[in-house]
Amino acid sequence: MENLRQSIMESVINQFNQKGMKFTMDDISKELHISKKTIYKEFDDKDELFFATVDYGFTAIKQKEAEVLKDDSLDIVEKLTRLIVCLPDNYRNIDFRMAYQLKDKYPLVYSKLASRIESDWEETEKLLKQAMDEGKLKKMPIPVVKLTIEGAIEKFLGSEELSKTNVSYEEALNGMIDIIINGLRV
Amino acid sequence: MENLRQSIMESVINQFNQKGMKFTMDDISKELHISKKTIYKEFDDKDELFFATVDYGFTAIKQKEAEVLKDDSLDIVEKLTRLIVCLPDNYRNIDFRMAYQLKDKYPLVYSKLASRIESDWEETEKLLKQAMDEGKLKKMPIPVVKLTIEGAIEKFLGSEELSKTNVSYEEALNGMIDIIINGLRV
DNA sequence: TGGAAACTATAGTTGTAAAAATAGTTTTTT
DNA sequence: AAAAAACTATTTTTACAACTATAGTTTCCA
Numbered sequence: 385m386e387n388l389r390q391s392i393m394e395s396v397i398n399q400f401n402q403k404g405m406k407f408t409m410d411d412i413s414k415e416l417h418i419s420k421k422t423i424y425k426e427f428d429d430k431d432e433l434f435f436a437t438v439d440y441g442f443t444a445i446k447q448k449e450a451e452v453l454k455d456d457s458l459d460i461v462e463k464l465t466r467l468i469v470c471l472p473d474n475y476r477n478i479d480f481r482m483a484y485q486l487k488d489k490y491p492l493v494y495s496k497l498a499s500r501i502e503s504d505w506e507e508t509e510k511l512l513k514q515a516m517d518e519g520k521l522k523k524m525p526i527p528v529v530k531l532t533i534e535g536a537i538e539k540f541l542g543s544e545e546l547s548k549t550n551v552s553y554e555e556a557l558n559g560m561i562d563i564i565i566n567g568l569r570v
Numbered sequence: 571m572e573n574l575r576q577s578i579m580e581s582v583i584n585q586f587n588q589k590g591m592k593f594t595m596d597d598i599s600k601e602l603h604i605s606k607k608t609i610y611k612e613f614d615d616k617d618e619l620f621f622a623t624v625d626y627g628f629t630a631i632k633q634k635e636a637e638v639l640k641d642d643s644l645d646i647v648e649k650l651t652r653l654i655v656c657l658p659d660n661y662r663n664i665d666f667r668m669a670y671q672l673k674d675k676y677p678l679v680y681s682k683l684a685s686r687i688e689s690d691w692e693e694t695e696k697l698l699k700q701a702m703d704e705g706k707l708k709k710m711p712i713p714v715v716k717l718t719i720e721g722a723i724e725k726f727l728g729s730e731e732l733s734k735t736n737v738s739y740e741e742a743l744n745g746m747i748d749i750i751i752n753g754l755r756v
Numbered sequence: 757t758g759g760a761a762a763c764t765a766t767a768g769t770t771g772t773a774a775a776a777a778t779a780g781t782t783t784t785t786t
Numbered sequence: 787a788a789a790a791a792a793c794t795a796t797t798t799t800t801a802c803a804a805c806t807a808t809a810g811t812t813t814c815c816a
Contacts, residue, residue, distance in 0.1 A: 408808060419759045424810070522752075525737045528745040531729055535721025543717055551711045559714040566708075567753025594778060605789045610780070 389426050391416060393437040397477065404482040405489070434486075434493040442500050445473050449507060460515050461565065467508045468561050472537045474501050479541075505530060521568040529564065536560045575612050577602060579623040583663065590668040591675065620672075620679040628686050631659045635693060646701050647751065653694045654747050658723045660687050666724065691716060707754040715750065722746045 395415050399407035409430065413420045427433040452458070452466045478497065486494035512529060515521040540546060540556045581601050585593035595616065599606045613619040638644070638652045660666075664683070672680035698715060701707040726732060726742045 409810080410808075413759095417759085419761095420810080421760095421812095422758065425758095430809070524745050524749065525735065525741065527731045527735045527737050528742045529749070531725040531731060531742070532718065532722040532746050532749065535723075535725035536718040537721075539717040539721035539724075545713045545717060549711065549713045551713050555711065556714045556717070559710050560718050563710065563715070563718065563753035564749055565753070566755075567749035567751070569752075595780080596778075599789090603789085605791095606780080607782095607790095608788070616779070 388422070389436070390440070392423055392426060392433070393440045396433060396437045397441060400482065401477075401479050404479075405485040431490065431493065434490055435496060438493060438497050438500060441477055442474075442504070445470060445477075445504065448473070449504070453507060460511065460518065461520055461569075464508065464511050464515060465561060465565050467511060468533060468565075469557070471504060471508065471533070472557060474504060475537050475541060519570060522570050524568060529568070532564065533560070574608070575622070576626070578609055578612060578619070579626045582619060582623045583627060586668065587663075587665050591671040617676065617679070620676055621682060624679060624683050624686065627663055628660075628690070631656060631663075631690065634659070635690070639693060646697065646704070647706055647755075650694065650697050650701060651747060651751050653697060654719060654751075655743070657690060657694065657719070658743060660690060661723050661727060665727075705756065708756050710754060715754070718750065719746070 392412060395412045399411055399415065403411075409420055409423060413423060423433070427436065449467060449470050452463055452470065455463070458466070483494065483497060486497065509526050509530070512521070512526055516523050537557070537560075540553055540560075546553060546556055578598065581598045585597055585601065589597075595606055595609060599609060609619070613622065635653060635656050638649055638656065641649070644652070669680065669683060672683065695712050695716070698707070698712055702709050723743070726739055726746075732739060732742055
């Protein structure tokens with residue numbers, strides 16, 4: 385079976401989002417109705433499993449990103465808008481308020497996670513800079529834009545204010561991106 | 571001496587921002603070179619001291635806010651911009667990443683702090699709604715604007731990204747407010 | 757072959773008793 | 787009169803042992 389690895393990693397993501405780091409190899413084997421032995425045939429140890437899972441979790445996002453980038457029917461500002469919409473997928477698939485738990489026990493996995501998210505910003509940053517240089521967007525230090533977007537996403541995910549006021553996450557996200565892209569228009 | 575209370579409360583704010591909640595009554599007396607007895611003559615106990623300090627910490631901000639509000643030479647959107655610039659003062663004077671420590675031991679103080687910050691948003695929200703109703707700004711759910719601003723401020727204060735890229739806090743703050751106000755313009 | 761369960765060494769948790777720190781008071785000193 | 791220091795009752799940390807949970811392995815069975 386070739387997608388055995390894959391379903392194990394799916395289970396890891398699932399368990400992680402349910403219980404944070406407090407899930408066991410037994411939890412995974414139970415969820416998948418497979419034996420631990422089978423897991424250990426695919427992955428040397430928990431470390432390798434986590435490491436592989438981080439990579440796996442980003443493949444879909446990277447792909448979506450690549451599609452946007454190569455679609456030449458899109459204006460640079462439109463590309464940017466779509467790219468920014470992609471970014472929060474990271475924060476949704478991997479609940480970041482739980483990821484800090486990795487820092488202590490799996491520092492390598494954590495830094496891989498952090499650097500992949502960072503690298504997801506790279507294309508966006510490049511495009512932002514380009515749009516500013518071309519005069520399509522107002523000049524503004526990139527970190528200001530980046531931190532504003534990141535901060536908003538984390539607030540949208542973490543605060544109860546949205547659900548209390550019946551504003552959906554999607555609505556908030558699109559609103560925020562709309563404000564920022566418009567705010568940067570010359 | 572009339573500003574004895576005041577200097578004690580200043581010391582509390584100072585100690586808090588240095589050490590979080592891990593400062594003692596002795597620390598305060600040492601910093602001010604006064605005896606503990608003198609502190610306890612002004613304040614019944616640590617609770618009352620903290621409670622009073624929260625109120626004290628907000629007076630300057632509230633005053634600045636009131637001045638902006640009553641200045642009729644300002645356009646509503648200008649008022650809003652200045653009001654939003656005021657808001658972060660809360661987050662700077664009282665480091666919010668440390669305030670959560672109050673929750674357990676001084677729940678009353680914490681809720682006072684939270685509600686005062688919340689009430690600081692009230693005027694801003696009122697003005698935002700008004701500007702949207704008057705067609706001066708694009709309609710947008712208020713929580714989206716609020717969370718975006720709050721999220722950005724917290725990121726600006728907490729992340730090392732600004733200092734690493736030589737962007738000052740003020741620059742970032744003004745940039746962010748500029749983006750958002752412009753992004754909301756019709 | 758692979759699932760289920762038993763097994764072991766280790767890592768993590770919990771309870772607790774001793775030690776240290778601290779809020780608030782009292783005494784002494786300046 | 788107020789600072790400094792000493793004091794006490796309470797709270798907070800610390801240290802450590804007993805207990806529990808878990809990663810990874812091995813055995814057994816369908």
